[in-house]
Amino acid sequence: MTTVPPTIPFLDVRAGYVELRTEIDLAIARVLESGVYILGDEVRAFEHEFASYCGAAHCVGLGNGLEALRFALMALNVGPGDEVIVPSNTYIATWLAVAQVGATPVPVEPDATHNLDPTLVERAITQRTRVVLPVHLYGQPADLDPILSIARRHGLRVLEDAAQAHGARYHGRRVGAHGDVVAWSFYPGKNLGALGDAGAITTNDRDIANHIRLLGNYGSPQKYVHEIAGANSRIDPIQAAVLRVKLTHLDDWNTRRSAIAAHYLEALRDTPLILPTVAAGVNPAWHLFVVRSGRRDALQHALTEGGIGTLVHYPKPPHLQGAFASLGLRSGTFPIAECLANEVLSLPIGPHLQPDHVSAIIEACHP
Ligand SMILES: *Cc1c(COP(=O)(O)O)cnc(C)c1O
8 A cells, every 4th residue: 555645835825824814804804994005004003013023113114025125225325336245145136136226246155054154254345345235044144243343344334134034033132123224025935924025124223214215105205295216115005914913923933933943953963964053142033944965956856756845045046147147257156155056955844834744854854
């Protein structure tokens, strides 16, 4: 007799809706009944609640995470001729935002945590550098203290890409206001995910917050007054209402993620896999659980055959993508990022992953 292998999706975003269906349906109905479908009280309430969750003075809701990064760079006055230090190993959005304001991304390789190596930042600084842009990749905060002190010493600003790190802590304090400005995405698959596109920035700097609010809303502090040439990139009030519900469950959901990560870390110790390195003093949000293997493709194939969904974050680093061909950064220029692209594999993790599925994944990872 053959047993049917379990079918374990990499991530089931619908399960988050199903768990909170009653609350979410009520929140959406409240917006529909209100007749306010752009900005309004729901957006204001979400901004207030998310800022206070992050320990930031200000939050501005925006259309998506890429726009949050782009507007943050604009608010920091980054433009053509400027350079921004970015991780060589990240989702391409980080680099695209830099390119879209006309500046040049200057890559720095990661350390064992897969995040920007602070010891390599200083040598990447030139006369043109304006901003250091660490990413809290896979949900683990980058090493912010040394990055902030290098930036201060060189008169640079720090923009954090926190699209994968909702609720993560660095030295006890939640990510959200360590640097000058922090960019967030609420893409459905993130730890705090909307039911569509949404994003935000958080900051302690009132001027930056006000500037970004104008950029996202036609440069308009009041109807038919346009102070700057802004865009239209506002958070949708329906998404804000959904996010308000989900925010009250974020810590609980992150705790479930941590428990799964702890289980993997313990149970996969005796495999040849290289497991995630967690720096002292940080609490990752465990957006992804990323292992490394020299036989990655074979492992992924075997897991797929066993009904287990996995993904690669990311199969090709930004400097080798067509979008950045004009930088002329050939294969071999960022060997760590290039090696990671060949070796990393993300195992399923999430607040709705069943314990028996976690056991099945662990078993399938033992050759
Ligand atoms: C998801 C993500 C973004 C972009 O967010 P969108 O809302 O999809 O535009 C940016 N940076 C990182 C690291 C991300 O994971």
